Amino acid sequence: MDVTFKIRRRNPDLPDLAKPYWQEFLLKDVDPTDRVLEMLHRIKWEQDGSLSLRRSCAHGVCGSDAMRINGVNRLACKILIRDVGDKVQVEPILGLPVIKDLIVDMEPFFDHYKQVMPFFVNDDPLPADGRERLQTQADREQFDDTTKCILCACCTTSCPSFWANGHYVGPAAIVGAHRFIFDSRDQAGGERLDILSEPNGVWRCRTIFNCTPACPRDIEVTKAIGEVKLAIRKGTNVGIIETSAIH
Numbered sequence: 001m002d003v004t005f006k007i008r009r010r011n012p013d014l015p016d017l018a019k020p021y022w023q024e025f026l027l028k029d030v031d032p033t034d035r036v037l038e039m040l041h042r043i044k045w046e047q048d049g050s051l052s053l054r055r056s057c058a059h060g061v062c063g064s065d066a067m068r069i070n071g072v073n074r075l076a077c078k079i080l081i082r083d084v085g086d087k088v089q090v091e092p093i094l095g096l097p098v099i100k101d102l103i104v105d106m107e108p109f110f111d112h113y114k115q116v117m118p119f120f121v122n123d124d125p126l127p128a129d130g131r132e133r134l135q136t137q138a139d140r141e142q143f144d145d146t147t148k149c150i151l152c153a154c155c156t157t158s159c160p161s162f163w164a165n166g167h168y169v170g171p172a173a174i175v176g177a178h179r180f181i182f183d184s185r186d187q188a189g190g191e192r193l194d195i196l197s198e199p200n201g202v203w204r205c206r207t208i209f210n211c212t213p214a215c216p217r218d219i220e221v222t223k224a225i226g227e228v229k230l231a232i233r234k235g236t237n238v239g240i241i242e243t244s245a246i247h
């Protein structure tokens with residue numbers, strides 16, 4: 001089949017191409033099971049080597065090829081041509097500065113992520129017998145979903161609250177915080193909840209729900225945000241109070 005790609009492009013280094021513009025490319029002999037990422041490679045390698053995009057693993061693991069495909073945030077390596085049809089529109093994800101073509105500056109996104117202390121905190125000595133810090137299966141289950149995040153930014157850059165206010169920490173950062181807030185072995189849940197109680201924290205979420213269908217890892221993002229809101233309202237770390245850790 002023939003497929004037409006319409007790609008949003010921009011090259012700030014060249015005055016003639018500094019403003020965003022659309023460019024079309026026709027690809028022939030495309031198989032419906034080809035992935036969008038492979039087709040972007042074909043465009044770059046066969047038609048226009050100046051096309052810029054970010055990708056690495058090509059298997060939905062690294063999270064580097066998030067882009068807006070036919071108006072929806074997707075990982076280009078996980079989407080097949082049969083899912084998007086013979087006219088494919090590709091744009092950079094929204095709400096982050098465009099560096100070139102489909103590449104955005106991810107620094108503001110990672111700055112938000114770093115704000116929420118996305119790392120394990122426990123100053124107690126390890127168990128004397130040298131074992132790991134154990135927890136029950138029920139404890140582990142509380143944050144299982146949010147361990148799956150690959151920091152692709154599909155959720156945050158699909159969120160109208162983030163588009164309206166780039167200072168909003170965003171759903172990905174809240175997912176990152178959730179993973180540790182509800183870990184019964186962690187000791188910094190209260191600090192993270194304080195951070196997320198700030199004006200640009202979790203209450204900027206208006207439950208618009210764009211983030212959940214945008215997630216390529218099928219994380220229930222809005223549910224995780226709701227659990228964090230509830231924990232703040234209760235004024236405590238629900239995970240630690242309601243479950244028991246094994247040490």
Ligand code: SF4
Binds near residue numbers: 171172
């Ligand atoms: Fe990507 Fe999902 Fe993580 Fe958001 S929660 S950054 S969409 S993997």
Ligand code: F3S
Binds near residue numbers: 158162206207
């Ligand atoms: Fe945005 Fe998701 Fe909340 S789209 S408003 S973070 S439910």
Ligand code: FES
Binds near residue numbers: 055075
């Ligand atoms: Fe790694 Fe798509 S290239 S997730």
